[in-house]
Amino acid sequence: MKRIKAKRLLWVLLGMAMTFAVGLYAQSEPAPADPSADIAITQYAIDNFFLFICAVLVIFMQAGFALVESGLNSAKNTVNILFKNLMDFSVGGLIFYLFAYKLMYPGVPGGFFQWGGFFLNETGADFAPGPGVLHPQVDFLFQVAFAATAATIVSGAVAGRLKFGVYMIYTALIVGLVYPISGYWKWGGGWLNVMGFHDFAGSLVVHAVGGFAGLAAAIVLGPRIGRFSPEGKPQVIPGHNLGFATLGVFILLIGWYGFNPGSQLKIVGAENTALVMLIAVNTTLAAIAGAVSAMAITWFLYKKPELSMALNGLLAGLVGITANCDTVSNGEAVIIGLVAGVLVWAGVKLLDMLKIDDPVGAWPVHGLNGLWGGIATGIFGTDKDLVVQLIGSFSIIAWAFVTMLVIFLALKYTIGIRVSREEELKGLDIGEHGAEAYHGFSFYTVE
Amino acid sequence: MKRIKAKRLLWVLLGMAMTFAVGLYAQSEPAPADPSADIAITQYAIDNFFLFICAVLVIFMQAGFALVESGLNSAKNTVNILFKNLMDFSVGGLIFYLFAYKLMYPGVPGGFFQWGGFFLNETGADFAPGPGVLHPQVDFLFQVAFAATAATIVSGAVAGRLKFGVYMIYTALIVGLVYPISGYWKWGGGWLNVMGFHDFAGSLVVHAVGGFAGLAAAIVLGPRIGRFSPEGKPQVIPGHNLGFATLGVFILLIGWYGFNPGSQLKIVGAENTALVMLIAVNTTLAAIAGAVSAMAITWFLYKKPELSMALNGLLAGLVGITANCDTVSNGEAVIIGLVAGVLVWAGVKLLDMLKIDDPVGAWPVHGLNGLWGGIATGIFGTDKDLVVQLIGSFSIIAWAFVTMLVIFLALKYTIGIRVSREEELKGLDIGEHGAEAYHGFSFYTVE
């Protein structure tokens, strides 16, 4: 190179330097730090906060179930039912923590059965916070509440005659084995998920599992004494506290605002926000439509509107919309609810005809309407396949019903599952727990 | 151009290229994308999340009303009251969805009566997400909960004697016509809003409408049998479950944290955040001050502090602060609550003197203190006009009272609104629903 070229290079470098100098002056203050990390961590906080609140609402549903189930049963079995609802959450929660959470979410997609090991990822060592990411702890909290819901549905169906110890064994088996396995099929990424089966918040995964497990238990147990006359005519055994039952239904409704909207798992992002709100309104509309149609039927048929049927109608609407609340319109939600309210009545009548005693209507509400939720998804859902919905729905139902039937039969012919006739007549509160729910109150009957 | 110039141009281009290279190196990562859209969508998520949770809390108030109203009445009317609270939410909710929501929010400001058509905007096609913007679905959810609140206030005033079917007709009319029209006057942007009337969360729009509708109903119905002696002396008909009543009041308090703070409609932005928190504390202080003054009065006058009056005092404080919680100081909130607690006692005495039977004190709590809330806004509110407050308050009250008086009179002289004497004595639970709330319990009296 010649010297003259080096000189020209110097001039060019001078131009570059001045360009930088002017650029720096034009900026006049330092460029803002990249805010994307700050925004990401903010969005992460919101999504986790959202799921935390939803989890709390779902846990509140335990109180709702305890009140509905005890309120719709005889006073003499109240302590027993309350106790079951307390302990399926407690025992079930520990089991879910110990090993069942990773049976449902093993982290291996596509199969029938997988297990990811004990406990859960508590320190979050291998996880990176960010938008749409859930902290492992809040994910567990939300999931354990769902597991407890599936378990506690059964306590209504077996009220008044199942041994308390057997209920504890049942709880361990449904939370530790039955629920997480079919739950894995869909929500853990298993074969039903791969097939395209849609069950948004668990009409099948949670409610039908509980409802059909309850049906299996009710069949194996047989009806309560006096529930059917010697001629086979159904006899009403009225609930003892409709205030509890109504409060329980309102609490369940409130809890469902965690159950369904929370199942979107995040709220940040225009589409997520919109879906959460659509889900909330669809949930509401199906619930109230279910209450209206169930009330209307009893009013029309018996000339007197029946509170307990309307309460179950509201719950039926909630169960029916649970699978599809993210994929139907408001108007379709109303239709799904109206049908659910009719189905719950029909389901109660069907059980009466079959002489199956389900004291609170756990199967009509959670079983039959869980199935309806799965089917309605195929009918009304956007881009949903009815055949796939039927396969998925009946697979989960068959799994829950058959395994629980086997379990209850095995328990029946080994340790026995039913309390003595004497204890049943006197009430399980005295027999199983040596306690009365309403000490000091007079009753005009043993109930 | 000479060849030498082309060469120089190359040198210049080299300078530019190096400038870029050095610039890129200095940045070391690409310039941040504009984050404002990301922030906007995050703020949008928070505001909608906030209103969603507030809506859930307001819906929970249905349970509170059900418990307060049934607990403060006779056991024999419990099923009936619970059922009314369930169905005004259900039937009312469907009606609000079908057409009444757009009667309250027609999107046309300034008038007396407008209608925006059926259903609601569910897809959000013509709406742009952003900070402070509410998704149409969550707005509906919040509003339908308010409509149900206005409706359900009446069920307490008519307890123990109104036909259930008539209550369903009433519900359809108040939610479908009366409430949304006066609601439009203020919150829909109608004439009262244009005039500058302030009713932040509905002391008038919601509570006084319900309270004065209940007063109209109570007048047309007449008192329960035995409520006044043949000489016209008021006779106490005690509530049957003060546990329910107290729990109901606590649930209403909790629900009010959605009712009042939620009425700010957004929480993002330093001013919004501050207002939500001020509203929450003012709501609390007025509530507890109302409980304290109502208790103090009964303690002073009757030498024994009265629970049911203190419970109503707390509710009265809540109603009184509802219109003005955003515009008064903490100290003023305490004063508003103290006055409300006295007013609720005075209102109960006034009704006794007038021989009007309002079994739960719906008018003293929601009607009289709704009016007090409107007036207190004029007295204590920043830049609020007392005359405008009086005009607005009495306009809404007159509208609700007169229309409902006409409606109940029309129903009375056509289909009849009161159950038979026999049914009333036996209780509406048996008469209207063929059910008992407390099956198995012994009662020492028909009540």
Place this chain on the structure above:
Amino acid sequence: MKRIKAKRLLWVLLGMAMTFAVGLYAQSEPAPADPSADIAITQYAIDNFFLFICAVLVIFMQAGFALVESGLNSAKNTVNILFKNLMDFSVGGLIFYLFAYKLMYPGVPGGFFQWGGFFLNETGADFAPGPGVLHPQVDFLFQVAFAATAATIVSGAVAGRLKFGVYMIYTALIVGLVYPISGYWKWGGGWLNVMGFHDFAGSLVVHAVGGFAGLAAAIVLGPRIGRFSPEGKPQVIPGHNLGFATLGVFILLIGWYGFNPGSQLKIVGAENTALVMLIAVNTTLAAIAGAVSAMAITWFLYKKPELSMALNGLLAGLVGITANCDTVSNGEAVIIGLVAGVLVWAGVKLLDMLKIDDPVGAWPVHGLNGLWGGIATGIFGTDKDLVVQLIGSFSIIAWAFVTMLVIFLALKYTIGIRVSREEELKGLDIGEHGAEAYHGFSFYTVE
């Protein structure tokens, strides 16, 4: 300068101009405004929203206490217990607003006793919104709920025999003096905080203060008539409504999701989000472990699982984890809960042996397990000093116990604290309030 040099300068300027032109083109839109203020205000909204919801959950605990305490007592004292729970929140809340809030948070660190003046900072004049900053109003809301919790624990221990007026005086003293002073020691930045004592959400500051205040009151009051036989044998006086008790425990559990996670005071920031979620799960696991171990003990010892002990076991687990939920692992939370469930049973037995009548087990649940929470923090907590924990725990306990003992003794020998024998037998509902909780129901005994 030569002409040729000016030419070269032109070339350089051309290079600069083109560099800018290309740079502007590359940017294609103006540089974003600095978004940091917008992000900060968004994060501020979230943290305040989070604490607001947590405060509402904690306030809901008042309903839980009212139900647990009344449900576990005789029907004849129900109105009295409900009333106490209503008024300690109301009277206590006003006192906390008037002067006690600034006794707990005087803004002067390191001492034993400080006072910051009347009322609270309501306009936020001297405060700057930003990430992690709490608006003074929401901070007050959260704190007043904690103060009410400490106060209301005692109402269970004194049930069935304390004069209502004395309870009002006690409430004023614990909320106005005892609780805020020891609260200042730790949370207000006083000497225990300086020493490094750790009590995250108040096992000691709230629960042990309430539990040991209750113990002092129970000792001074003496047992209810018939609670111990003439030979000194403990006699069970059963609760009258285990439905209320169970619902109350579920409501307390739900409220605790505000109590513990809320005590992190913020949720934005990866570490805060993670801690809130860890705290929520630890709280759950300790609660259910407490229920399981308490149930197991009664099942093993008495052959019948006891509901009320399991309920208290769940609460005991909650109290035990409260001090350390932020600093232990999930597995340690389970252990803390299991031990708490055993301790609550042992505490009940110990009180029986000492012939102290604590009708709902307020001391075993809140006092003994509050202490356990403080000690467990020293055992399991990361970088926590067991000796410091013991000093802090016993300091707070001694303060609460001794001051309240003096107060109750002073009241006993001046105005008298116990209702008459006749009134006690008839029930405080009639004696103190001229009301029945369950009007119309028949009772087979005076209780």
